[in-house]
Amino acid sequence: MKMKAGCNQLKPALLVLILNSCFYASYQLTGLQICELCSGTVLNDTTVGRFCSSSAGRIDGRCCLRNDNTSDPEHIIGLDLSNCSLTHVEDLQEASTALMIDLSLNSLLNISDSAFQGFIELNYLMLPADIVCPGGNTSWEKVDVKDGNRLCEGQKNMCNQTGQLSINCPENSLCGPYGPGFFECSCADNYHGYKCLREGEFPVLQVFGPLGASTVVISVLLWVTQRRKAKSL
Numbered sequence: 001m002k003m004k005a006g007c008n009q010l011k012p013a014l015l016v017l018i019l020n021s022c023f024y025a026s027y028q029l030t031g032l033q034i035c036e037l038c039s040g041t042v043l044n045d046t047t048v049g050r051f052c053s054s055s056a057g058r059i060d061g062r063c064c065l066r067n068d069n070t071s072d073p074e075h076i077i078g079l080d081l082s083n084c085s086l087t088h089v090e091d092l093q094e095a096s097t098a099l100m101i102d103l104s105l106n107s108l109l110n111i112s113d114s115a116f117q118g119f120i121e122l123n124y125l126m127l128p129a130d131i132v133c134p135g136g137n138t139s140w141e142k143v144d145v146k147d148g149n150r151l152c153e154g155q156k157n158m159c160n161q162t163g164q165l166s167i168n169c170p171e172n173s174l175c176g177p178y179g180p181g182f183f184e185c186s187c188a189d190n191y192h193g194y195k196c197l198r199e200g201e202f203p204v205l206q207v208f209g210p211l212g213a214s215t216v217v218i219s220v221l222l223w224v225t226q227r228r229k230a231k232s233l
Contacts, residue, residue: 032076034094035061038084047126048080051100063095082106082126089115100124103131104149119179125152135181158183170195 042049042059051057052064057077059065064078075097083105089112095101096118103111104126116122116134125133129145133152137143141154159168159175169175169185173196178184187196 032060032063032094034079034092035063035076037062037081038086042078042080046080046082046102047124048078048100048102051124052078055099064100092116093118095119097121102126104128113181117179117182120155120177122155122180123153126150127152133180135179139180152180155180170197172196172199 041061042052042064044050044053048064049059052059055064055066055077057064057066058074062080062084063076064080065074066077067074076095077098078100079092079095079098080102082102086103086106087109089103089108092101092115098119099121101122101124106128108128108131111127111131111134113134116125127133127150129148129150131150133140133143133150139156139158140152141156142151143153144151155177157177158181159177168183172188172191173185174188176184176186185196187193190199192198
């Protein structure tokens with residue numbers, strides 16, 4: 001289970017959003033490394049290639065990219081790492097927005113369920129036949145073994161069908177999907193804190209006010225100290 005702050009914590013989250021935006025901008029300039037994880041490119045006659053073509057995507061290395069509107073940057077909707085001589089899979093977070101991933105024709109020993117944590121859009125996953133679908137068969141609508149590959153189709157929502165309160169989440173929280181076999185609990189409106197037990201708005205000024213003030217004071221002291229050292233030289 002993963003706990004996540006509720007909507008009433010949007011104000012402090014703005015700082016995180018700004019930092020993430022700066023990181024993402026530099027990230028876009030360097031390119032998506034996972035698309036170049038192995039040589040070659042997505043072929044038109046492959047499963048990911050056909051999916052990319054039908055989804056109006058753009059092929060870049062081993063990735064299929066698409067932007068949903070003109071204001072959003074491109075993101076990965078398909079990833080083809082088939083026949084890449086992979087023996088293990090570690091970090092795939094660059095492809096967390098993917099709807100389809102192909103890891104077939106690799107000598108994979110095992111795949112941790114946490115490798116796909118946060119992949120809430122993933123709806124089609126191809127694996128070697130001896131690798132179990134992440135989250136187990138109960139996390140997918142359909143699991144099939146065909147032509148030496150295991151197909152995991154239709155990721156299930158681990159929350160109840162209403163998408164509201166879940167017996168797996170604390171009181172005053174809502175359940176949401178967080179990848180195959182995972183869910184996350186978000187504090188409902190007007191609740192925050194440990195297990196969403198605190199009611200009322202998050203105390204932004206009380207928390208970040210002293211922090212900001214102390215940061216300014218320390219910065220001024222360091223500036224004055226360095227200035228004096230410079231003058232003495």
